[in-house]
Amino acid sequence: MGQTLVYGILNGSLYGIIALGIALVFGIMKYLNLAQGTLIILGAYIGLYLSQLGLDPFLSIPVVMVALFLFAAVLFKTCFSRLINFDEEEKIKNSLLISFGLMLFLDNLITVIWTSDERSITPAYSGITFELFGLRIPLIGLAGALLAVILILLLHLFLTRTYFGQSVVAVSQDQEAASLMGVNVSLTFLTSFAISVSIASIPSMLIALQSFSPTVGLHWFNKGIVVVILSGIGNIYGVLPAGLFLGIIEALSVYIFGPSYREVTGLAVFVLILILVPKGLFRRRGAA
Amino acid sequence: MLVVDGLDVHYGDLQVLWGISLEVRDGEIVALIGSNGAGKSTLIRAIAGLIRPTKGTIRLDHLLLNRRPPHEIVKAGISMVPEGRRLFPKMSVLQNLRMGAFMKKARHEIEQTLGWVYDIFPVLKERSDQPAGLLSGGEQQMLAIGRALMANNRVLLLDEMSLGLSPLLVQNLFKIIAQINETGISVLIVEQNVPMTLRLADRAYIIETGHIVGEGAAESLLNSPRVREAYLGIGPECEDSLGGV
Ligand SMILES: Nc1ncnc2c1ncn2[C@@H]1O[C@H](COP(=O)(O)OP(=O)(O)OP(=O)(O)O)[C@@H](O)[C@H]1O
Ligand SMILES: [Mg+2]
Numbered sequence: 404m405g406q407t408l409v410y411g412i413l414n415g416s417l418y419g420i421i422a423l424g425i426a427l428v429f430g431i432m433k434y435l436n437l438a439q440g441t442l443i444i445l446g447a448y449i450g451l452y453l454s455q456l457g458l459d460p461f462l463s464i465p466v467v468m469v470a471l472f473l474f475a476a477v478l479f480k481t482c483f484s485r486l487i488n489f490d491e492e493e494k495i496k497n498s499l500l501i502s503f504g505l506m507l508f509l510d511n512l513i514t515v516i517w518t519s520d521e522r523s524i525t526p527a528y529s530g531i532t533f534e535l536f537g538l539r540i541p542l543i544g545l546a547g548a549l550l551a552v553i554l555i556l557l558l559h560l561f562l563t564r565t566y567f568g569q570s571v572v573a574v575s576q577d578q579e580a581a582s583l584m585g586v587n588v589s590l591t592f593l594t595s596f597a598i599s600v601s602i603a604s605i606p607s608m609l610i611a612l613q614s615f616s617p618t619v620g621l622h623w624f625n626k627g628i629v630v631v632i633l634s635g636i637g638n639i640y641g642v643l644p645a646g647l648f649l650g651i652i653e654a655l656s657v658y659i660f661g662p663s664y665r666e667v668t669g670l671a672v673f674v675l676i677l678i679l680v681p682k683g684l685f686r687r688r689g690a691a
Numbered sequence: 692m693l694v695v696d697g698l699d700v701h702y703g704d705l706q707v708l709w710g711i712s713l714e715v716r717d718g719e720i721v722a723l724i725g726s727n728g729a730g731k732s733t734l735i736r737a738i739a740g741l742i743r744p745t746k747g748t749i750r751l752d753h754l755l756l757n758r759r760p761p762h763e764i765v766k767a768g769i770s771m772v773p774e775g776r777r778l779f780p781k782m783s784v785l786q787n788l789r790m791g792a793f794m795k796k797a798r799h800e801i802e803q804t805l806g807w808v809y810d811i812f813p814v815l816k817e818r819s820d821q822p823a824g825l826l827s828g829g830e831q832q833m834l835a836i837g838r839a840l841m842a843n844n845r846v847l848l849l850d851e852m853s854l855g856l857s858p859l860l861v862q863n864l865f866k867i868i869a870q871i872n873e874t875g876i877s878v879l880i881v882e883q884n885v886p887m888t889l890r891l892a893d894r895a896y897i898i899e900t901g902h903i904v905g906e907g908a909a910e911s912l913l914n915s916p917r918v919r920e921a922y923l924g925i926g927p928e929c930e931d932s933l934g935g936v
Binding site: 566569570572573576577579580581582583584585586587588589 | 739740741760761762765766770771773777778779780781782786789790791793794797798838839842
């Protein structure tokens with residue numbers, strides 16, 4: 404049982420960071436980026452390539468991060484920049500369509516480049532676990548959970564302590580008013596999108612260390628969007644607890660009903676929560 | 692000096708402004724008078740860069756401003772208090788004010804400007820840690836004006852700042868606008884209360900269905916029978932009902 408919780412928490416923190424990228428884009432720009440999962444998988448392939456060159460997966464995170472940042476900036480310029488001044492509903496609908504197309508395109512592009520074989524990166528330390536209070540804790544999972552926490556803290560400091568971060572918060576609350584304060588909204592959109600996609604480098608690596616193939620992006624997006632909705636849409640501080648919640652529910656379901664009911668239980672609880680607490684579990688009132 | 696010349700604005704195929712020309716000289720208060728739907732907000736928004744005019748020019752001194760995005764227009768020296776306040780509701784009062792000084796040149800003077808804004812609106816200092824969304828309507832409007840002042844700009848555009856506020860508060864805000872203008876800031880003001888606005892302003896333009904149909908010294912417009920009938924709803928015989936500001 405304790406061991407189940409450990410796996411639930413570690414998996415949950417992975418769900419949490421996947422959700423973070425989706426929640427940031429949605430919270431700031433009101434874009435729904437269906438391609439976030441595929442971009443995570445793209446990051447995993449870049450990581451695979453780097454590992455074949457001999458770079459350690461964890462050390463390759465910053466490289467993947469920069470690569471995804473630049474790629475996302477180009478994607479934004481070419482595919483998403485036209486939606487900037489649309490109203491909220493139009494933004495959601497159009498970004499959904501565009502990112503769906505993008506996802507199909509990238510899935511296929513990845514298949515063409517890397518074939519549809521299932522891959523994984525297996526460094527020497529991939530199986531290492533250590534004991535704590537009688538529980539086995541996998542090293543990689545723990546590192547991933549720590550990275551998730553660090554990332555959210557950094558993001559919090561960036562948003563609250565820097566002028567640029569404050570302008571991002573301002574844009575998320577009233578885009579037009581922010582522009583009247585002298586905020587360059589297009590640049591803020593571009594940067595926020597690129598940052599949100601570059602965050603995918605962490606789940607990229609964690610997934611690469613498990614296993615991946617070209618078309619599993621949507622599966623991971625689904626986990627992410629469920630967590631985003633559980634946490635209360637647009638609330639970036641709720642994603643980690645909501646991710647942990649989903650991870651633990653899934654782990655408990657495996658423990659009680661067996662592995663084949665994992666997805667079903669997760670989604671059933673999700674629907675139940677939507678009915679009972681439609682605004683999400685971790686919605687905060689007042690300050691951003 | 693802010694000069695608008697021959698401005699056309701369309702929403703899609705619908706033209707709402709037709710060849711608008713006006714100017715706001717340094718240190719002036721200029722009022723824009725017109726009934727609902729005349730195009731006042733559209734004109735203010737076009738000057739602020741929120742809508743791109745289809746024809747005509749907007750200049751601040753020699754700088755051409757039409758076709759520029761809003762953030763460049765603020766940098767050029769024009770701040771706007773939008774209709775409906777448009778605060779950042781989840782940010783605190785102080786954070787809203789700091790956002791007002793987002794531009795680099797304003798950031799350098801932020802502490803001084805903040806002191807000045809707090810002097811004008813002491814209540815903002817008392818409420819500085821409260822989320823803007825929880826302020827009263829009047830306090831929100833003060834914050835909207837204070838936030839625009841934080842940019843330390845030479846031109847202030849005010850769109851219906853007194854909407855929904857108590858008469859006493861409106862009188863106060865008008866006094867404050869006069870006071871702000873004393874410091875050398877030019878003001879272009881849109882208001883529903885025509886007599887009060889004409890008393891505050893130096894000059895005024897009258898706009899009807901997207902056309903400028905009259906202009907002149909505010910005082911003479913206040914006394915012109917045409918304005919009195921159309922916007923004050925009174926004939927020349929009811930002098931006294933205009934009351935004092
Ligand atoms: N976003 C928009 N799309 C289409 N038409 C618009 C839009 N905004 C305003 N209009 C139209 O443009 C005209 C001018 O509107 P505007 O808001 O500028 O008037 P106003 O003088 O500010 O009125 P009010 O006193 O009610 O604030 C109106 O006929 C209005 O219906
Ligand atoms: Mg208006």
